[in-house]
Amino acid sequence: MENIEFADRVKDLRGSAIRESFKALSRPGIISFAGGMPAPETYPAAELARIADDILTNHAVTALQYGITEGYAPLIAQTEARLAKAGIAGNRGDSLIITSGGQQAIELTTKALINEGDGIACEDPSFVGALNAFRSYNARLYPVPMERDGMDVGALERVLAENQRIKFIYTIPTFQNPSGITMSLEKRKRLLDVAARYGVFILEDNPYGELRFAGEDVPAVKSMDRENRVIYVGSYSKTVSPGLRVGFLLARSDLTEKVTVCKQVSDVHSNLMAQMMISAYLDGCDADARIAASARLNGKKCALMRDCMEEYFPGNITRTAPEGGLFLWCDLGGGVDSREFAAKCLEQNVAIVSGAAAMPDTSKITSAFRLNFSMASEENIEKGIKALGEVIKGYGKR
Ligand SMILES: Cc1ncc(COP(=O)(O)O)c(C=O)c1O
Structure with a gap:
């Protein structure tokens, strides 16, 4: 069959890396910091x-x-x-x-x-x-x-x-x-x-x-x-x-x-x-109380993730300190391409989102990446951040 000539409006659109990563998430044993959902245990x-x-x-x-x-x-x-x-x-x-x-x-x-x-x-x-x-x-x-x-x-x-x-x-x-x-x-x-x-x-x-x-x-x-x-x-x-x-x-x-x-x-x-x-x-259903409880749980997980970074990440990896929401943003610096980093993390069974997906300019290479802290269990947050720390050290960072 001949190739489809897609409309100019959409021909260069690429599927979001985040949605693509959903596919990898069904692999057994994967720890995901990739999604953007609230903690599953908070769904009413x-x-x-x-x-x-x-x-x-x-x-x-x-x-x-x-x-x-x-x-x-x-x-x-x-x-x-x-x-x-x-x-x-x-x-x-x-x-x-x-x-x-x-x-x-x-x-x-x-x-x-x-x-x-x-x-x-x-x-x-x-x-x-x-x-x-x-x-x-x-x-x-x-x-x-x-x-x-x-x-x-x-x-x-x-x-x-x-x-x-x-x-x-x-x-x-x-x-x-x-x-x-x-x-x-x-x-x-x-x-x-x-x-x-x-x-x-x-x-x-x-x-x-x-x-x-x-x-x-x-x-x-x-x-x-x-x-x-x-x-x-x-x-x-x-x-x-x-x-x-x-x-x-x-x-x-x-x-x-x-x-x-x-x-x-x-x-x-x-x-x-x-x-x-x-x-x-x-x-x-007292929705406001549930929303507040869900935010508190996110806060606890975010604090744990940041503590684990303190312990397992080399000192020169910057990260944001959110006061809410579901994400924090880390930067490896030093010209690392975070798409490659994300692929290496996936090999270690940890899913993250490369910052490349978030660049308005798709040709821009970034060393930054996004981590979601709401979805993983506390145990997996520790395991996952430890694994990420090992991948980062593989880049010679201390
Ligand atoms: C900043 C921002 N805006 C909008 C949305 C869209 O969310 P929804 O369509 O599920 O309401 C999201 C979802 O991740 C988001 O992060």
């Missing part, structure tokens, strides 16, 4: 089983029918109330739509705003799922370096000054994927100020914000947005379950309306049963 399976049974017994017609594209009304109201509690009330003229995960909110926003060749400024490193969504619309990505307290806003300003066609700034300001870094309050204010001066939107992606285990809350950029400039994306993936695929978008109504039409041609509406399950869970 028993509650969701009871809820699903109740929905199918008592509300089957609603659950099994088509729903409206904007989402299940009670869940919209609950999500708005949760956001308001976090200081994210939305402005007059904002509205919220439920999406199939935060990923779809990012993709549909891109679809609604980006013409081929338009620019998106994004953190370097950033979330591969978003970067690939941007690439699939032939956006030009403008990397902005990350600092210890979030993106380098001075560099962002230079990028915006030099490139007229940038449409929005993509940021994950809280417990960033992949770095675990949180943007300081001062930088959040400057970010809003810079975006206003250059007349660009901010796409604030915040799936991890509720998973703080140390330090003080920093308000979402959206909570300080007085001019409907921030397009806010959230998700129930990291707080309830990623498999249910429920996220949301809060943005000015004209944009949300366009996203709604884009969603109609994509999947009509998000899975109604899943939305009803999340709604009932939020209503009757």
Whole structure:
């Protein structure tokens, strides 16, 4: 058969290394620091089983029918109330739509705003799922370096000054994927100020914000947005379950309306049963206490991982100190290609994610890599970090 000529939009897209690594994860004995999921022991399976049974017994017609594209009304109201509690009330003229995960909110926003060749400024490193969504619309990505307290806003300003066609700034300001870094309050204010001066939107992606285990809350950029400039994306993936695929978008109504039409041609509406399950869970299962417990568990595992690094890693390997979320970011330095390092780790039955996946510029070689601390057991965290330490020492690092 002849080769398929794929559309220009997608022909250079590569599967995310993270999703690829899922395949290796089924190997027996593998220790995975590669995924991005909450700890499996925190999934509210028993509650969701009871809820699903109740929905199918008592509300089957609603659950099994088509729903409206904007989402299940009670869940919209609950999500708005949760956001308001976090200081994210939305402005007059904002509205919220439920999406199939935060990923779809990012993709549909891109679809609604980006013409081929338009620019998106994004953190370097950033979330591969978003970067690939941007690439699939032939956006030009403008990397902005990350600092210890979030993106380098001075560099962002230079990028915006030099490139007229940038449409929005993509940021994950809280417990960033992949770095675990949180943007300081001062930088959040400057970010809003810079975006206003250059007349660009901010796409604030915040799936991890509720998973703080140390330090003080920093308000979402959206909570300080007085001019409907921030397009806010959230998700129930990291707080309830990623498999249910429920996220949301809060943005000015004209944009949300366009996203709604884009969603109609994509999947009509998000899975109604899943939305009803999340709604009932939020209503009757003390979800906040469970989210807090899950964050505490993550914090314990993160501390253990960092202690193990202290013990087993050579001294010159840098790593971030997240105050929440699911990831930390290490750098081997010295020109090591972390893709090769990840392959060596896999030979030792430890899965990690090379930082290469998180580079807006795919040709950039990086010595950095991402570790997830929520999924492995405490025993495997120690075993896995010890094994990584041995691989690192193989590079002659002390
Ligand atoms: C920064 C970030 N944004 C968005 C998502 C998408 O999550 P979901 O589509 O499951 O809501 C993820 C998932 O890993 C993420 O890390």
